[in-house]
Every structure is written in C-alpha cells, then in structure tokens.
Amino acid sequence: xxxxxxxxxxxxxxxxxxxxxxxxxxxxxxxxxxxxxxxxxxxxxxxxxxxxxxxxxxxxxxxxxxxxxxxxxxxxxxxxxxxxxxxxxxxxxxxxxxxxxxxxxxxxxxxxxxxxxxxxxxxxxxxxxxxxxxxxxxxxxxxxxxxxxxxxxxxxxxxxxxxxxxxxxxxxxxxxxxxxxxxxxxxxxxxxxxxxxxxxxxxxxxxxxxxxxxxxxxxxxxxxxxxxxxxxxxxxxxxxxxxxxxxxxxxxxxxxxxxxxxxxxxxxxxxxxxxxxxxxxxxxxxxxxxxxxxxxxxxxxxxxxxxxxxxxxxxxxxxxxxxxxxxxxxxxxxxxxxxxxxxxxxxxxxxxxxxxxxxxxxxxxxxxxxxxxxxxxxxx
Amino acid sequence: xxxxxxxxxxxxxxxxxxxxxxxxxxxxxxxxxxxxxxxxxxxxxxxxxxxxxxxxxxxxxxxxxxxxxxxxxxxx
Numbered sequence: 001x002x003x004x005x006x007x008x009x010x011x012x013x014x015x016x017x018x019x020x021x022x023x024x025x026x027x028x029x030x031x032x033x034x035x036x037x038x039x040x041x042x043x044x045x046x047x048x049x050x051x052x053x054x055x056x057x058x059x060x061x062x063x064x065x066x067x068x069x070x071x072x073x074x075x076x077x078x079x080x081x082x083x084x085x086x087x088x089x090x091x092x093x094x095x096x097x098x099x100x101x102x103x104x105x106x107x108x109x110x111x112x113x114x115x116x117x118x119x120x121x122x123x124x125x126x127x128x129x130x131x132x133x134x135x136x137x138x139x140x141x142x143x144x145x146x147x148x149x150x151x152x153x154x155x156x157x158x159x160x161x162x163x164x165x166x167x168x169x170x171x172x173x174x175x176x177x178x179x180x181x182x183x184x185x186x187x188x189x190x191x192x193x194x195x196x197x198x199x200x201x202x203x204x205x206x207x208x209x210x211x212x213x214x215x216x217x218x219x220x221x222x223x224x225x226x227x228x229x230x231x232x233x234x235x236x237x238x239x240x241x242x243x244x245x246x247x248x249x250x251x252x253x254x255x256x257x258x259x260x261x262x263x264x265x266x267x268x269x270x271x272x273x274x275x276x277x278x279x280x281x282x283x284x285x286x287x288x289x290x291x292x293x294x295x296x297x298x299x300x301x302x303x304x305x306x307x308x309x310x311x312x313x314x315x316x317x318x319x320x321x322x323x324x325x326x327x328x329x330x331x332x333x334x335x336x337x338x339x340x341x342x343x344x345x346x347x348x349x350x351x352x353x354x355x356x357x358x359x360x361x362x363x364x365x366x367x368x369x370x371x372x373x374x375x376x377x378x379x380x
Numbered sequence: 381x382x383x384x385x386x387x388x389x390x391x392x393x394x395x396x397x398x399x400x401x402x403x404x405x406x407x408x409x410x411x412x413x414x415x416x417x418x419x420x421x422x423x424x425x426x427x428x429x430x431x432x433x434x435x436x437x438x439x440x441x442x443x444x445x446x447x448x449x450x451x452x453x454x455x456x
Contacts, residue, residue: 303443
C-alpha cells in the first residue's frame with residue numbers, strides 16, 4: 001500500500017515536472033525567434049520591451065489616467081500597438097483658452113498636440129520649438145477614466161433606484177412579494193435601515209436614511225466596478241474619498257446640537273487643569289473623525305488593488321530571471337490572486353458598510369443627549 | 381542617496397509596526413467577540429456589529445501609520 005502511494009506521488013511529481021519542462025522548451029523556442037523579429041526595431045522600443053518595472057505597472061493601475069489602457073503588443077515589425085479606449089481631454093489656460101480633443105492625439109505620450117504634451121503625471125504646455133512653456137498654467141478639466149466610471153456608477157445607481165422606487169409607488173412589492181430588481185436591493189436597503197440607521201440614529205433615522213443609502217450604494221457600486229479588470233480604481237482615489245468625507249463632515253456638523261458643543265468646549269466633570277488639554281483633543285476629534293473616514297476607504301481600496309497587482313507582477317519579475325521560474329510562480333501567484341480577489345469582493349461590501357456605519361455613528365453622537373438626556377435622568 | 385535609503389527603510393519599518401499594532405488590536409477584538417458570543421450566543425448580532433465597528437476604528441489608526449510610511453518613501 002505504502003509503495004503504491006509513493007508511486008502515485010512520484011507520478012504526480014514527474015507529471016508536474018514534465019509540464020514545466022515542455023513549457024520551458026516552448027518558451028526557449030520563443031526567445032530564439034524573437035531576436036530575428038527585433039532586428040528592425042529601434043533601440044528605445046527594444047529597451048522598453050525588455051525590462052519590467054513593477055512600480056510603473058502598479059501606479060499605472062491605481063492612478064487616474066486619460067485613457068483606459070488594457071494592454072500593448074508587438075507586431076511582426078516590432079512596432080508597439082496599444083489596446084486602449086481614448087478619453088476626451090479638456091484643457092484651460094489663461095493664455096490659450098479652452099481646448100478639447102481626444103487623448104489618442106498624444107499617441108501614448110509619443111507626440112505633442114496643439115501645443116500640449118502629456119508628461120508622466122500631468123499635461124504641460126510646450127512652445128513651438130518643443131521646450132516646456134513654464135509660463136502657461138494648464139488647468140486639466142479632462143474627463144479622465146475616474147470621471148467616466150463615476151458617471152457610469154451614477155447612471156446605474158439612478159436607473160436602479162428610480163425604477164425600483166417607481167414600482168414601489170405603483171404598489172408592486174408593498175403588500176405582495178417583491179419582484180425582479182426589488183429582490184436584489186430590498187434586503188440591502190432593509191439591512192442599512194435596521195443595522196446602520198436605526199441603532200445609531202434612534203427615532204431620527206428617517207431623516208438621514210436617504211443620505212446613508214445613497215452613500216452606501218454609491219461606494220458599493222464604485223468598489224465593485226473597480227474590481228473589474230481593466231477599469232479605474234475610483235474609490236482608491238484620494239480626491240473621491242475626500243469629497244465623500246467632506247459631505248459626511250457637513251452632515252455631521254449640521255446635525256450637532258448645543259449639548260454636543262457643550263461637551264467639547266466645556267467637558268463636564270473634569271478637573272480644571274485637564275480642561276485645556278481635553279478641549280483641544282475633543283476639538284481636533286471633530287476634524288479627525290471625517291479624516292479617518294477618508295483615509296480608511298482610500299487606503300483599504302488602494303491596498304487591495306496593490307496586493308493583487310503585486311501578486312501578478314511577481315510572475316513577470318520571476319519570468320525575467322528565467323522562464324521556468326516565471327511559469328513556476330504563475331500557478332501560486334494566480335491562486336493567491338483569486339483568493340485576494342474574493343477577499344476584495346468582501347472588502348467592497350465591508351468598506352461601504354463601514355463608511356456608512358461610522359457616518360451614522362458620528363451623526364448619532366452629534367445629536368444624542370440634549371432632550372433625551374433629561375428623560376434619562378428622571379429614569380435614573 | 382543614503383537619505384533615500386533611510387527614508388525607504390523607515391517607511392517600511394513604520395508600515396510593519398503599524399501592521400503589528402493593527403494585528404494585536406484586531407486580535408484582541410476578535411478574542412473578546414468570540415468569548416462573549418460563547419457566553420451569550422443570543423447577543424451575537426449586536427456583538428458582531430460592535431466588533432466590526434471597533435475593528436474598523438483600529439484599522440483606521442493602522443492605515444494612518446501605513447500612509448505616513450508610504451509618504452516617507454514617496455515624498456523626497
């Protein structure tokens with residue numbers, strides 16, 4: 001019996017070996033052919049093809065861009081072809097006025113257009129002779145891929161919610177069982193109402209429920225869109241989360257009452273010499289709360305995307321050493337990627353929930369006390 | 381050159397320390413939650429909601445550390 005097991009194990013090991021062996025042969029053949037093809041290629045294209053820069057790939061994925069760039073390939077002559085969807089670029093500068101054109105005019109950074117050049121990060125103005133014109137300040141109002149995706153999320157959000165609201169208004173699913181899209185969203189809406197709004201906001205929950213639901217679904221849809229390969233990382237953009245956090249901040253500030261500010265500027269039951277410190281800490285806390293919301297969503301989404309890209313990059317980093325190492329790494333890396341990807345799907349829901357929940361907690365703490373407090377005292 | 385290296389090392393060590401802190405914190409939260417669910421299984425839903433809330437707060441502090449570490453590496 002034991003012998004048979006050893007035999008089976010040996011067979012398995014050999015078959016795995018033979019897979020790599022045959023593939024390594026194939027890869028070798030490939031590299032033999034390649035130099036022939038590359039004879040006609042200019043030197044800089046040759047260079048760009050050879051080295052794999054993980055940092056560049058990672059930042060290319062998580063940062064905003066003027067196009068959806070999927071991949072690039074080399075044809076028989078060695079020319080680089082990009083597979084991408086160009087997006088409109090809208091530029092404004094005091095000296096040159098408003099211009100708009102498609103990002104494909106830049107030919108992926110290889111050409112200037114209309115006196116503008118796309119640099120590593122932003123678009124700069126160039127003079128006739130090709131040097132950068134420092135005097136012109138360019139305001140980039142382009143429809144970047146984050147903007148496109150956010151608008152798409154907005155359209156889907158509005159379409160889903162309005163169509164469902166209409167059918168509820170008609171009476172469908174109010175007394176009867178929910179139908180179609182209602183089945184998809186009713187449990188989630190009920191979840192937000194019962195687990196997020198009611199416990200934290202008490203009897204005032206109806207006033208804040210529209211805001212909480214909008215935030216929840218907007219973050220959720222953007223998170224899920226960001227997980228589709230090739231799309232932009234909208235919720236991992238600090239500007240996006242800052243705006244969401246600022247809206248939360250405004251909502252929190254507008255729901256404060258005198259009791260809340262009284263506890264901040266005159267903390268009760270505290271010895272006099274501690275008061276200045278406590279006032280400072282509490283006052284900073286007002287700003288730190290929304291700031292933590294901003295950083296949490298941003299860092300979570302960016303971290304998830306970076307982990308996935310790093311795991312994929314590992315294949316190419318090892319593949320650069322030699323092709324067997326690359327092929328050997330790929331099953332492990334892909335297995336880990338799939339694992340992390342499923343965690344990211346969980347995180348997409350979790351972060352939407354946490355953002356909404358913490359906003360609700362902060363709003364609740366902003367108006368709690370006050371009138372209810374008096375009743376509590378009588379009770380005690 | 382040396383300064384860059386030190387900044388990179390500092391960022392990496394900082395991120396690691398932040399991760400350790402978050403690990404300890406979230407571990408404590410998980411321990412507390414599991415223990416209290418074992419004692420009082422009927423309160424599971426309340427405990428779970430509070431657990432996620434506390435874990436999110438701990439994680440937020442850790443992410444501050446990681447972001448600062450990242451900035452130390454990126455900003456020159």
